[in-house]
Amino acid sequence: MLKNYVSKKAIIHETVRLEGNNLVLGKSEIGEGTYIGFNTIIGYPSKRSFSSLGVMPEDLSVLDELSSGAKISSACLIRSGSVIYEDVVIGKRLVTGHNVLIREGSRIGENCLIGTGSMLDGSVSIGNNVKIQSGVYLPHGTVVGENVFIGPYACITNDRYPASGRLTPVVIGNGCVIGANSTLISGVHIGDNSVVAAGSVVTKDVSPNTVVLGVPARAYMTREEYEIRKKRYERNNP
Amino acid sequence: MLKNYVSKKAIIHETVRLEGNNLVLGKSEIGEGTYIGFNTIIGYPSKRSFSSLGVMPEDLSVLDELSSGAKISSACLIRSGSVIYEDVVIGKRLVTGHNVLIREGSRIGENCLIGTGSMLDGSVSIGNNVKIQSGVYLPHGTVVGENVFIGPYACITNDRYPASGRLTPVVIGNGCVIGANSTLISGVHIGDNSVVAAGSVVTKDVSPNTVVLGVPARAYMTREEYEIRKKRYERNNP
Amino acid sequence: MLKNYVSKKAIIHETVRLEGNNLVLGKSEIGEGTYIGFNTIIGYPSKRSFSSLGVMPEDLSVLDELSSGAKISSACLIRSGSVIYEDVVIGKRLVTGHNVLIREGSRIGENCLIGTGSMLDGSVSIGNNVKIQSGVYLPHGTVVGENVFIGPYACITNDRYPASGRLTPVVIGNGCVIGANSTLISGVHIGDNSVVAAGSVVTKDVSPNTVVLGVPARAYMTREEYEIRKKRYERNNP
Numbered sequence: 239m240l241k242n243y244v245s246k247k248a249i250i251h252e253t254v255r256l257e258g259n260n261l262v263l264g265k266s267e268i269g270e271g272t273y274i275g276f277n278t279i280i281g282y283p284s285k286r287s288f289s290s291l292g293v294m295p296e297d298l299s300v301l302d303e304l305s306s307g308a309k310i311s312s313a314c315l316i317r318s319g320s321v322i323y324e325d326v327v328i329g330k331r332l333v334t335g336h337n338v339l340i341r342e343g344s345r346i347g348e349n350c351l352i353g354t355g356s357m358l359d360g361s362v363s364i365g366n367n368v369k370i371q372s373g374v375y376l377p378h379g380t381v382v383g384e385n386v387f388i389g390p391y392a393c394i395t396n397d398r399y400p401a402s403g404r405l406t407p408v409v410i411g412n413g414c415v416i417g418a419n420s421t422l423i424s425g426v427h428i429g430d431n432s433v434v435a436a437g438s439v440v441t442k443d444v445s446p447n448t449v450v451l452g453v454p455a456r457a458y459m460t461r462e463e464y465e466i467r468k469k470r471y472e473r474n475n476p
Numbered sequence: 477m478l479k480n481y482v483s484k485k486a487i488i489h490e491t492v493r494l495e496g497n498n499l500v501l502g503k504s505e506i507g508e509g510t511y512i513g514f515n516t517i518i519g520y521p522s523k524r525s526f527s528s529l530g531v532m533p534e535d536l537s538v539l540d541e542l543s544s545g546a547k548i549s550s551a552c553l554i555r556s557g558s559v560i561y562e563d564v565v566i567g568k569r570l571v572t573g574h575n576v577l578i579r580e581g582s583r584i585g586e587n588c589l590i591g592t593g594s595m596l597d598g599s600v601s602i603g604n605n606v607k608i609q610s611g612v613y614l615p616h617g618t619v620v621g622e623n624v625f626i627g628p629y630a631c632i633t634n635d636r637y638p639a640s641g642r643l644t645p646v647v648i649g650n651g652c653v654i655g656a657n658s659t660l661i662s663g664v665h666i667g668d669n670s671v672v673a674a675g676s677v678v679t680k681d682v683s684p685n686t687v688v689l690g691v692p693a694r695a696y697m698t699r700e701e702y703e704i705r706k707k708r709y710e711r712n713n714p
Numbered sequence: 715m716l717k718n719y720v721s722k723k724a725i726i727h728e729t730v731r732l733e734g735n736n737l738v739l740g741k742s743e744i745g746e747g748t749y750i751g752f753n754t755i756i757g758y759p760s761k762r763s764f765s766s767l768g769v770m771p772e773d774l775s776v777l778d779e780l781s782s783g784a785k786i787s788s789a790c791l792i793r794s795g796s797v798i799y800e801d802v803v804i805g806k807r808l809v810t811g812h813n814v815l816i817r818e819g820s821r822i823g824e825n826c827l828i829g830t831g832s833m834l835d836g837s838v839s840i841g842n843n844v845k846i847q848s849g850v851y852l853p854h855g856t857v858v859g860e861n862v863f864i865g866p867y868a869c870i871t872n873d874r875y876p877a878s879g880r881l882t883p884v885v886i887g888n889g890c891v892i893g894a895n896s897t898l899i900s901g902v903h904i905g906d907n908s909v910v911a912a913g914s915v916v917t918k919d920v921s922p923n924t925v926v927l928g929v930p931a932r933a934y935m936t937r938e939e940y941e942i943r944k945k946r947y948e949r950n951n952p
Contacts, residue, residue: 241479241717243734255532257539258481259497259515259735261752273532276499277515277735277753279794285809288791294731294749301733315526318517318559319575321794321812333523335597336559336577337795339812339830354577354595357830359811359848359866369639372597373613373631375849375866375894387639390597390613391631393849393867393895395912399944400891401845401863415638418613419631419659419677421895421913436633437659437677437691439895439913453691453913453929468637479717493770495777496719497735497753511770514737515753553764556755556797557813571761573835574797574815592815592833607877610833611851611869625877628835628851629869653876656851657869657897657915674871675897675915675929691929706875 245281245302257318261298264305264324269312275336276318281307283324284342311348335372353390360396365412379407386410389418389436398424411446420455431461483519483540495556499536502543502562507550513574514556519545521562522580549586573610591628598634603650617645624648627656627674636662649684658693669699721757721778733794737774740781740800745788751812752794757783759800760818787824811848829866836872841888855883862886865894865912874900887922896931907937 242260244250250262251270260274263281274280283304288295295301308326310316319337322328328346335354340346343361350364353372358364360378368382371390376382380394388410396405406425410416414428417436428434429446438455447461480494485503492506500506501519512518521542526533533539546564548554557575560566566584573592578584581599588602591610596602598616606620609628614620618632626648634643644663648654652666655674666672667684676693685699718732723741730744738744739757750756759780764771771777784802786792795813798804804822811830816822819837826840829848834840836854844858847866852858856870864886872881882901886892890904893912904910905922914931923937 253532255534258499258536259753261734271532276517277497277795279752282794294729294747294791296731298734315532318520319515319557319795319813337557337575337813337831354597355575355593355831357848359830372595373611373849377866389633389638390615391629391867391895393912395865395894399940399947400865400893402944402948404948404950417638418633419629419657419895423912436631436661464637468640471637472640472642474642491770493772496737496774509770514755515735553770556758557753557795575795575813592835593813593831610835611849627871627876628853629867655876656871657867657895674869674899702875706878709875710878710880712880 243298243302245305245307247302248281248307251312261301263298263302264307266305266307267309269310269314269330271312272310272314272316274316275320278316278318279321280310280316281305281324282321286342287324317354329366341378347384371418377405377407379405381407381409383410383412383414383430385412386414386416388416389420391419392416392422392434393420394422395424433461433464481536481540483543483545485540486519486545489550499539501536501540502545504543504545505547507548507552507568509550510548510552510554512554513558516554516556517559518548518554519543519562520559524580525562555592567604579616585622609656615643615645617643619645619647621648621650621652621668623650624652624654626654627658629657630654630660630672631658632660633662671699671702719774719778721781721783723778724757724783727788737777739774739778740783742781742783743785745786745790745806747788748786748790748792750792751796754792754794755797756786756792757781757800758797762818763800793830805842817854823860847894853881853883855881857883857885859886859888859890859906861888862890862892864892865896867895868892868898868910869896870898871900909937909940 244262247265249267257276259277261279266281287304306324310328311330314332317336322340323342325342329348334352339357344358346364347366350368352370356374365384368386370388373391375393377396409427411430413431415433421439427443432444433449435451439453441454449459451458480498482500487505489508495514497515499517504519525542543562548566549568552570555574560578561580563580567586572590577595582596584602585604589607594612602620603622606624608626611629613631615634647665649668651669653671659677665681670682671687673689677691679692687697689696718736720738725743727746733752735753737755742757763780782800786804787806790808793812798816799818801818805824810828815833820834822840823842827845832850841860844862846864849867853872885903887906889907891909897915903919908920909925911927915929917930927934
């Protein structure tokens with residue numbers, strides 16, 4: 239195994255595997271059977287922690303001292319190149335792609351998936367059973383409910399008049415589907431079980447059980463109609 | 477040179493260079509004159525291979541055992557941070573940017589380019605002479621013909637009603653141009669020599685030799701007209 | 715500290731910190747108090763330098779010999795996984811996210827920020843006090859003025875009829891705001907203090923002090939009106 243740096247303060251279950259070139263900093267906790275890919279960093283100190291020092295950390299032992307650690311539950315698979323900051327709590331069975339970023343303060347439920355290159359770029363809250371595809375951007379403050387699907391390159395924002403002094407995060411309800419390469423404008427609430435079609439730009443709140451589409455996104459059909467079409471589509475499976 | 481892990485089963489031409497911190501797993505084959513950048517992984521086992529084990533691999537020797545390897549032809553340049561899974565076959569002279577992902581089962585022809593951060597996120601088929609710019613997303617099943625150009629952040633999808641139980645991949649014909657930040661909805665066929673303008677959302681099949689544009693994309697001109705405009709544009713080159 | 719490769723030609727201030735697994739190539743210069751994250755490469759040789767060799771570099775000492783180095787000023791924070799090519803000049807106090815790409819010939823002013831995964835994918839010019847969020851794509855030749863804000867996944871292009879033999883870069887004036895996931899078509903000039911709304915596709919030049927919106931983007935209000943709305947929005951901050 240290639241060299242790792244693992245904090246003496248870290249609490250790592252004996253079944254945890256580190257693939258190599260890993261940094262595990264601060265009082266990080268990693269649960270049973272979790273696998274940490276190559277070049278992954280766990281418990282990286284936030285900018286605030288860096289700044290508290292007054293000077294740049296002299297070596298990994300100082301970074302280690304600064305870090306309050308991250309908690310990763312059991313049976314997770316964190317693929318190579320990912321960076322998980324301090325003060326992150328991750329539920330059981332998270333599977334990530336490569337080069338995923340999860341910044342300080344984020345909370346992730348159980349049974350989630352986060353695809354390659356996706357970014358939780360601040361303190362983000364994710365419920366259970368959420369599937370986030372590749373390249374998704376979730377800024378500071380974003381709230382995602384349970385059983386949500388977010389397509390690749392969906393881009394969520396948190397400032398309606400950038401660069402202002404106010405952040406108004408997006409809230410995505412339970413059971414939602416957020417289409418690929420869609421853009422959700424700061425502050426919009428996506429009601430439970432609603433669907434945003436791929437490529438849409440959502441500028442206003444979306445009522446529950448509603449499929450929206452276009453630029454700007456407008457109501458197109460109900461979730462019930464979507465489910466009927468989905469079943470028809472699935473039946474055509476050759 | 478920084479340390480590498482290279483499988484004893486790997487067949488690596490004596491002229492191959494590994495920049496450092498590389499993993500080469502399983503019976504990978506790397507051809508004459510190919511250059512593998514820093515922190516790159518070749519022959520990474522798929523999720524299925526992982527699962528077959530029942531437990532997480534204990535160290536790199538187990539990963540190595542699991543991997544069926546990747547085949548990379550001669551004269552390729554794979555830049556740093558890239559991850560190439562097992563059961564991938566890559567033709568001669570591929571040049572990649574950094575942090576490229578190529579997942580299991582993908583097939584790439586000769587003389588291709590894949591830009592930084594682009595993802596072949598499943599089994600993807602790419603013909604010869606294809607230029608894929610940076611940040612492009614190609615999901616499982618996508619088929620790309622020959623002599624295709626795909627602009628940065630083009631986002632291809634493969635499920636029309638996510639998250640359904642059916643995947644209907646996109647097929648991109650020979651000679652196509654797919655514009656930057658465009659979105660191609662699951663199942664659409666882009667006819668040979670057609671052009672999708674940047675920022676478009678393609679919801680229906682596109683006939684051959686057609687330029688489409690907008691949200692949703694509609695026919696705008698012929699490829700012949702596009703070529704006339706292109707030549708005029710090139711002549712204005714100061 | 716994990717191992718680094720640092721060129722003997724590099725001029726590195728004694729207060730510079732290298733987090734580990736770093737490559738610093740050629741006559742790179744790194745100023746006082748600058749911090750270089752894990753797995754970061756400084757001074758990577760361009761394709762042209764590679765080609766000049768005729769064969770692939772045999773080891774890091776050859777890469778080092780090829781590289782003309784990068785200049786990074788004082789008090790910068792370059793986070794892990796970033797790649798900075800040779801012939802790049804970076805002003806004081808740049809802060810980057812992770813996995814940032816800055817290619818050869820780029821020039822970056824003082825007090826800038828470049829978010830995770832953003833790419834300066836060629837020779838790009840950035841003024842002072844520019845905040846580039848995550849996942850932004852800036853191709854060869856792009857010019858960005860001072861005090862500019864660019865939202866996540868904004869995608870700039872440089873070829874109006876790809877793949878042509880002519881590049882016409884985008885020019886973004888001073889004080890502009892470029893919204894998240896917007897697409898700027900090759901050759902457009904965004905006038906000083908103008909705003910491109912999130913998700914827009916800009917196909918024509920934008921006059922100064924103008925807010926544009928939609929696909930294709932059209933004038934929607936003045937920058938003055940935007941600032942009035944912004945102040946109202948900020949006042950509603952709970």
